[in-house]
Amino acid sequence: MADGAFPERASGAPDASPVLVIRAKRLVADGSTLLEPGVAVVQNGLLTCVASAGRGEPAEVCAAIANGAQVLETELLVPGFIDIHTHGIGGSDEIRDFWRHPEVTQSKVVRYGTTSLLATMIFPASGPSIPAKNEVCAGTNAKAKLKFCGWCAADDGCVCTVAGPRMAEDVLEIASTLKSIIGQVGHGAVLEGIHAEGPIVESLGGLPLGDAEMSLNAFQKLLDLLGPALKIMTIAPSCEARSTTPFERMELLLSRGVRPALGHDTSCSLEEIAGALRVAAAHHTVLHVTHTFNVQRFHHRECGLANVALLPRFPRLPVFEGVTPPTIELIGDGVHAALPVLQLALASKPTGTACFITDGISEPVLGKESKYADRVATVERDANGGIGVYSVGADSGKKLLVGSCIMILDAFRTAVQVLDVGLCRAVDLCCCTPAAVARLPHTGSLAPRRRADLVLLDGDLDVCKVFVAGRLAYSRRDSGAPSLSLAKLKVRAEKWRRMARVQYGLRVKQTPKNGRLKGKLSTYRAELRSVGQSPTEDDSSKVEAPLALLALFDGQSSADARAPGPHAAEWCCRHVHTKLIRNLISLPPNSVNTTFLKAILIKTFEDLDRELLVSQPGIQDGCGAALALLAGDQLLTAVVGRCSAIVVEPGEDGEAVGTGVLHNLGKNQGRCDLPGEQSWLRQHGGVVFRTQKR
Numbered sequence: 001m002a003d004g005a006f007p008e009r010a011s012g013a014p015d016a017s018p019v020l021v022i023r024a025k026r027l028v029a030d031g032s033t034l035l036e037p038g039v040a041v042v043q044n045g046l047l048t049c050v051a052s053a054g055r056g057e058p059a060e061v062c063a064a065i066a067n068g069a070q071v072l073e074t075e076l077l078v079p080g081f082i083d084i085h086t087h088g089i090g091g092s093d094e095i096r097d098f099w100r101h102p103e104v105t106q107s108k109v110v111r112y113g114t115t116s117l118l119a120t121m122i123f124p125a126s127g128p129s130i131p132a133k134n135e136v137c138a139g140t141n142a143k144a145k146l147k148f149c150g151w152c153a154a155d156d157g158c159v160c161t162v163a164g165p166r167m168a169e170d171v172l173e174i175a176s177t178l179k180s181i182i183g184q185v186g187h188g189a190v191l192e193g194i195h196a197e198g199p200i201v202e203s204l205g206g207l208p209l210g211d212a213e214m215s216l217n218a219f220q221k222l223l224d225l226l227g228p229a230l231k232i233m234t235i236a237p238s239c240e241a242r243s244t245t246p247f248e249r250m251e252l253l254l255s256r257g258v259r260p261a262l263g264h265d266t267s268c269s270l271e272e273i274a275g276a277l278r279v280a281a282a283h284h285t286v287l288h289v290t291h292t293f294n295v296q297r298f299h300h301r302e303c304g305l306a307n308v309a310l311l312p313r314f315p316r317l318p319v320f321e322g323v324t325p326p327t328i329e330l331i332g333d334g335v336h337a338a339l340p341v342l343q344l345a346l347a348s349k350p351t352g353t354a355c356f357i358t359d360g361i362s363e364p365v366l367g368k369e370s371k372y373a374d375r376v377a378t379v380e381r382d383a384n385g386g387i388g389v390y391s392v393g394a395d396s397g398k399k400l401l402v403g404s405c406i407m408i409l410d411a412f413r414t415a416v417q418v419l420d421v422g423l424c425r426a427v428d429l430c431c432c433t434p435a436a437v438a439r440l441p442h443t444g445s446l447a448p449r450r451r452a453d454l455v456l457l458d459g460d461l462d463v464c465k466v467f468v469a470g471r472l473a474y475s476r477r478d479s480g481a482p483s484l485s486l487a488k489l490k491v492r493a494e495k496w497r498r499m500a501r502v503q504y505g506l507r508v509k510q511t512p513k514n515g516r517l518k519g520k521l522s523t524y525r526a527e528l529r530s531v532g533q534s535p536t537e538d539d540s541s542k543v544e545a546p547l548a549l550l551a552l553f554d555g556q557s558s559a560d561a562r563a564p565g566p567h568a569a570e571w572c573c574r575h576v577h578t579k580l581i582r583n584l585i586s587l588p589p590n591s592v593n594t595t596f597l598k599a600i601l602i603k604t605f606e607d608l609d610r611e612l613l614v615s616q617p618g619i620q621d622g623c624g625a626a627l628a629l630l631a632g633d634q635l636l637t638a639v640v641g642r643c644s645a646i647v648v649e650p651g652e653d654g655e656a657v658g659t660g661v662l663h664n665l666g667k668n669q670g671r672c673d674l675p676g677e678q679s680w681l682r683q684h685g686g687v688v689f690r691t692q693k694r
């Protein structure tokens with residue numbers, strides 16, 4: 001496969017940019033190189049040095065620092081992720097229009113470390129002014145015959161003398177939009193080219209109807225239209241093998257330097273697949289396979305495309321003589337192929353022959369609806385809890401999965417944290433192999449003269465910073481925010497943990513009649529004697545206001561569900577901290593006072609309630625909630641529904657609330673409005689505050 005460094009300055013990069021040095025505890029340069037620690041130097045948009053820093057930093061790095069280079073430190077540094085199969089994730093209500101607005105997807109995905117994309121185009125055969133199949137655009141008569149041809153370059157009417165492809169007009173517009181921005185830096189992820197998913201497909205899967213029987217002439221016009229932007233084209237081997245002149249369209253792709261990707265074929269035979277591989281071998285090219293497993297066949301006797309795709313080498317059989325196994329791509333969401341199946345595929349294919357793709361089509365917002373070539377496509381959860389996009393088959397009319405909601409970052413994390421393939425293999429899957437398959441030698445690994453596409457991650461594999469061609473394209477917002485250091489969000493004191501346990505013991509069984517998370521809201525502020533003191537240790541961390549959060553959600557019934565259930569409570573439990581943190585970091589600097597914090601607690605409940613109602617139609621039950629936020633030396637509580645919060649302050653000896661008590665909160669637990677319960681709590685060292693209604 002083609003390999004090489006970027007010849008000169010990365011396109012679009014400034015002439016002279018400040019030198020940047022990045023020190024990483026772990027630096028993964030490519031599928032086989034892990035440097036612990038490692039260091040990289042960036043200048044003028046390119047990497048100039050990538051080295052181990054185990055025995056001190058190389059002279060080049062020291063010189064750069066001495067000359068005033070900016071220095072960054074990170075836990076993990078990897079090459080930017082590359083997605084060679086994505087339909088885009090926004091910009092329109094109609095999925096097939098996403099690539100009319102590529103900047104929307106480019107700017108969204110870069111936040112998740114994707115620095116290069118191939119825009120996946122589809123070729124629906126519908127539209128306002130499509131030449132009928134085999135209709136001839138003939139010279140001067142063309143204007144009268146067709147409102148718009150588009151397949152010839154003439155400005156004053158069609159000059160075609162051959163049949164045009166049956167193609168919707170929007171395909172032409174999208175192609176021209178994409179071509180105008182290929183290789184440009186500065187919009188987020190770089191659009192590196194086009195992956196054409198079709199039109200020569202045998203099995204549609206979720207694709208809209210297209211012209212799978214396109215003539216060679218029409219096919220040639222399509223390739224002319226896409227030009228060198230076209231890097232990969234998905235093509236069905238059975239369509240090619242069964243055409244009157246077998247494999248002629250594939251030959252055309254190969255002669256133009258486009259990589260054919262076998263796919264969307266559930267009927268191809270072993271001989272037909274091997275035939276396609278043989279044509280590629282004659283061009284010294286390795287074929288690729290589009291979303292292995294999806295819209296394909298795996299059978300233990302009658303081998304389909306997936307059987308062949310998974311082979312690391314071919315058995316000694318005449319049918320496979322002289323051919324090389326293809327590279328493969330896998331939709332890394334655990335929905336299109338179950339995780340054990342992904343594990344199997346990765347165990348079978350060696351490094352350098354498999355890559356993760358997203359086949360992205362939407363953001364992961366449950367219940368979100370879009371149009372997909374005039375069908376409705378909805379983000380739904382499958383039986384295993386995974387999220388995907390579902391619609392109906394254009395030919396079958398049956399419900400089916402049509403795309404994913406993930407980022408390459410999700411697949412990277414899955415590779416490391418679930419499939420346990422190690423960092424190097426994960427980088428190979430998400431960076432190196434996709435770059436090789438799409439022939440993008442300027443990116444995909446960390447080496448001198450490669451474009452400086454970099455992802456800085458923390459120990460949890462969360463993205464901290466992303467650079468594209470040496471320019472900062474994304475930086476996580478946890479610096480320069482208010483004085484609250486959110487990274488330090490934690491329960492600090494043993495006393496506070498005891499309180500948490502006491503509060504956790506309170507579970508009430510009440511049934512508000514409407515809403516999911518509704519009721520009166522109250523906030524309360526208490527200045528406590530013995531909890532939440534300013535930090536005395538590790539002052540170097542400059543934590544001005546340590547934070548601790550306790551959130552209790554109690555599953556209850558709702559207007560939609562008569563019986564109480566755990567679902568709303570569990571959902572709130574998983575999302576409350578992100579809502580709270582988002583609201584906290586939106587505070588302007590120096591505005592962290594009780595008034596603002598109260599407002600933020602209220603807004604956090606409102607955000608939770610709204611999102612629960614809008615994005616989780618499947619959740620019918622409701623919940624009450626009690627939330628306690630310790631900020632510096634102040635404790636604020638907020639209660640919604642009929643859930644209670646009780647503040648228990650230990651006595652002088654700190655032992656007033658012992659573990660024995662936790663199992664015996666009294667038969668009136670949760671009813672701190674009762675005088676008996678209050679005195680019980682006081683006897684056990686507790687302080688009961690009456691909340692104020694708003």
Ligand SMILES: CC(=O)N[C@@H]1[C@@H](O)[C@H](O)[C@@H](COP(=O)(O)O)O[C@@H]1O
Pocket residue numbers: 197204205206207291293294295296336359400401402403404
């Ligand atoms: C753009 C595209 O083609 N995406 C395919 C979709 O067509 C197919 O229906 C689905 C499930 O395929 P399966 O049911 O064969 O696993 O996988 C991918 O999302």
